[in-house]
Amino acid sequence: MLCRVAFFVFVAIITAALADRQPQLTIQPSTPVVSKEVGGKLALTCAPDVEESSLISQLEWRDSKNRRIESTNNGKKTFSQSNGRDLILFFQELQERDAGNYTCVANYGSETLKSTVVVNTYVDITFVNAPESQYPKVGEDYLVRCKVHGNPTPIVEWSKKDNKIESNEKYVIQSDGLLIKNPTEADDGSYTCRAYAVSTGGFKERVIKLEVIIPPVIKDMEPVSVIEGEQAWTKCEATGKPPPTYSWIKQRNSQDLSKSDRFTVKQTTGNLLISKVEFNDDDFYKCTAENKAGRAEKTVKINVLVKPKIFELLNVTAPVHQETKIICKARGRPTPKVYFRKVSDKEHPFRVGQQRDPRIILEEQMFEKTGETFGTLIISNLNRSDDGLYECIAENSAGTGYKNGHITVEFPPTFERTKLLEPIAWTWLNHPGNLTCIPEAIPNATVVWKHNGYIINPGNPPFKIQGFGPTSHLIVDAFNDPRFYGEYECLATNKLGKATHSITLKEAQVPANVDKVQIQTLTATTIKFNIVPPQYFDTLPIRSFTVQYKPEGEIGWSRARNRTWSFRAPYILENLVPEVTYNFRFAAANDVGFGPWTNAPTVTMPRRSEPAEPKIYVPNHILDNSSNRQDVVAVSPYADHFELRWQVPNDNGDPIDVYLIRYCVITKINGEWRDSDCSEEIQQTFKSTTYDLNSLKPDTFYKIELRAHNSIGSSSPAQIKVKTARGIDPAVPYNEPSVTNFAIIGIVVGAVILVLILVDLICFCVNRAGILAFICDRNRSKHHEEDPKLGREEEREPLKDAHMNGGEKTMSVEFDGKHVYSKSGEIIGKHSAV
Ligand SMILES: *[C@@H]1O[C@H](CO)[C@@H](O)[C@H](O)[C@H]1NC(C)=O
Ligand SMILES: *[C@@H]1O[C@H](CO)[C@@H](O)[C@H](O)[C@H]1NC(C)=O
Ligand SMILES: *[C@@H]1O[C@H](CO)[C@@H](O)[C@H](O)[C@H]1NC(C)=O
Ligand SMILES: *[C@@H]1O[C@H](CO)[C@@H](O)[C@H](O)[C@H]1NC(C)=O
Ligand SMILES: *[C@@H]1O[C@H](CO)[C@@H](O)[C@H](O)[C@H]1NC(C)=O
């Protein structure tokens, strides 16, 4: 037991003594493993720990391959250096390969001392290949690159929007990234690539934005038709992500159209604009759409259409009854169709296969290669009516072209116009005969004149010829020389034939005696004659009549007064003296002169007297059949007034100074009219021929009397019966008290419109007034219809209507001693219309 204790103490003492005295090399830092980041600097100090340091020799550092590390710093990154006692190993820039066991070795006397340290290098986490934006193509498996470098190798994790991504059928986490299978747009987003090293505690993250791109796909393009000379465009449209950019190339010459003047390429929309289409633009065009994901191409045909143009349409000339062709040559793309129409008859075109005139057909020849069409209008058996301007029309889908051409139909001379003229030419003193000949002919006819079978030599007296075609006048200056009277022949000739026309030259005479003169109207100062012209004359027409007149006592006609009327004027003689007896003689005149005078019966002018009865216009008259006699009754369109209109009567030698008007209410009793309630006599100035009777009662018969007055007295009264319109004046129809009462009783007060309609209905029933009544009345009587709201100006209108509707339209010429009036109208009164 004691022995055992003593042994342990011994051992302890020995151990302590050995520990104290054991020579060794100490390496600092004193950890067995030194870890340092690659690229960093490291110094390892080796210090001999011995009692007799002078015994230390051959102190050196050896690397893991037991190679001695140089103790001089001659350009190396790793070297050792002594500070006299210790040897320091320097790593200027630590490399991964520098990792390993480093041993410090020295001789201590005969003893060899060694000490080893393990140098461990590590590499921090770095993203070697992990772009922050990545673009997978749709449908193509894609590796989201996130290559991480680090030593120790870091662990990489993936997440998207804070959701950890695990490997599954969609994702495969690989050492160099995340493989996404069959990417779609749904895979767009931000992915986080997180790397960490457990041993070093290093940790880094990278956010990678992923945008799935789709290569462009160009939609199908239909061939485009554009029109030459116009602006056109076409569109290339492609899907793709990001939106593709476009370019266009003309296929024939591979021209990049973005560099061409007339073309505009919209890179972002794919539109191709052609500012002015040219014929040669007809080609295939290639559209290219390109984006990050790829490019696509497609070609489209641009068809250039050309509006038809007629490049030839020649005028043609052909003789009547022959055949002619007029050819219209047109060009266009597509090859146009051609038809004709006559400019004077555009409604009836001539088309291929449509034959509306068996003589005329249209033939069409089309030359697809050149785009030309020849339309030939063939007219067989030409007629003169075919002459004229023809329009050729060429049509295709691009447009229409027009051109006019003339067909001239030649024909031999005719005398259609000349035949309309008088076949007689007249000559008289100082008036040579002027024979006119105007033959129609194409080409123009030449004219010669013949007399007695001989051709007249122009310029041979007494002849002169003005014009030799197509118009010719033969002047025969041979008055009073019957040798040159008689028939002349106009002979017209052109290349197709000749024709003659006869004209007779005669000597013109003055008119014969006036046949008869009657007195039509006689007043104290005027006479209206009825002159019957000479019954037969073979000479120029009558131009005028002249009357000479003188008081009966006067001898000879030398001092007679005269008056000339043109033929068919009203033959009125004025300013004669009452109670004087006159002699008259008449003569007719023509271009040659006055005919002989014819005496007319003597006339004694009547005494001055009161004026003749005025004539009243009867507007809107009706016939009242209620008695056995028919009464003419005028109808006033108004309930309360009537405009009386009349004609100025003859004043019978003394001027009218006033008109006198009187009216009475009349009622028919047993078929006889009875007066009652007559007015005072109303005076109306002689300057007026109208008078407005006011304040009449509605639906009442009135008798109106009108007399003209002069200093001698009053005329007999002209009379008219007038019936006023029913009801109140429709100008104020709704104020009628009874109407209002009815309305209040009848209808709910609020519905104003309903009330008005009802009021009108009631008006119609009770008073035959209001709109309904107006409409009804309008339909019932054509003569009773004027709009009651019209003012005085319009009141005159019914008169006109009445005369027109009356059927009889007579022309009356009246005379008041000063002026002649010519009026149209129906007149009643003592004097019937003249
Ligand atoms: C380094 O030394 C350790 C013991 O300290 C040993 O296990 C290892 O094998 C040595 N490495 C080399 C490369 O010699
Ligand atoms: C054809 O006739 C028309 C009228 O008759 C004329 O205006 C036109 O100039 C003519 N054309 C030719 C080519 O002679
Ligand atoms: C031929 O022309 C004449 C007039 O010039 C006309 O009256 C006739 O109807 C025409 N005939 C035809 C077939 O057009
Ligand atoms: C003959 O008549 C025509 C018209 O009808 C006229 O133009 C011409 O001047 C006349 N000639 C003479 C000499 O009067
Ligand atoms: C034919 O006559 C017409 C009318 O006088 C004239 O205008 C035309 O110029 C003439 N034509 C020829 C060819 O002389």
Ligand SMILES: *[C@@H]1O[C@H](CO)[C@@H](O)[C@H](O)[C@H]1NC(C)=O
């Ligand atoms: C008509 O009278 C005027 C003068 O008053 C006279 O110059 C003229 O010659 C007369 N005419 C006739 C046809 O008597």
Ligand SMILES: *[C@@H]1O[C@H](CO)[C@@H](O)[C@H](O)[C@H]1NC(C)=O
């Ligand atoms: C009066 O009789 C005539 C025919 O005699 C007839 O046209 C007219 O309409 C009748 N007038 C009235 C108001 O009955």
